[in-house]
Amino acid sequence: MSTVSSGVAVGSPEQVQFIVDELYRLYPKARYELDFTTPLELFIATQLAAQCTDERVNAVTKDLFKKYRSAADYAGANPEELEQDVKPTGFYRKKAAQLRASCQYLLDHHNGEVPNTMQELVRVPGVARKTANVILGNAFGIVDGFIVDTHVDRLSKRFGWTKQNDIVKIERDLMALVPREHWLEAAHRIIYHGRAVCNARKPLCGNCTLASYCPSVVTE
């Protein structure tokens, strides 16, 4: 069992608690940053978020949400037109097709509404656990799992909380390690810290207040 510089074991309740507490202290107001006002808007925004910054998604959805107001609007959209409407988020052909298919599924199975259970959400084409966790937690206030995006994936490995590459297994490790009442808020803060400090290319360990509890500190 490896330890961090402050002597605490990696993955121990003490290490996990310190990091979670510190993330709350650093980012008291952190929240999920995709703009939305309804479950359907979050359903759309989260699908567009793949390999794309939240700022870019918000820039696109600002106009998109005015133009398309219901699942039927997306399902019945002109394919090429919808492609152009979502183009700046990347993967635009795939994403446009996915928006149409997922909204058609909502029409066929849920009367055009976004369901509010994990079981139903992961059956929607284009929706897996990450997207489902975001919708459940942020649109419905239901916490059924741990959001694992690219940041949560990277930081979980750096904290020594998982060695898995399969995000379903990473999620399982996080759910076992982090108390359930922190799953949603910890994920928001891990994401925020992942962008602000513990970024993919050049993590700023020199001014990271988690460093003494992190087994992956790099100097310079």
Added chain:
DNA sequence: ATCCCGAGGG
């Protein structure tokens, strides 16, 4: 060149 709040298919 490398990365960004992924999912589905091989």
Added chain:
DNA sequence: CCCTCTGGAT
């Protein structure tokens, strides 16, 4: 497990 799908920022 790995790869692909894509544009924009750095």
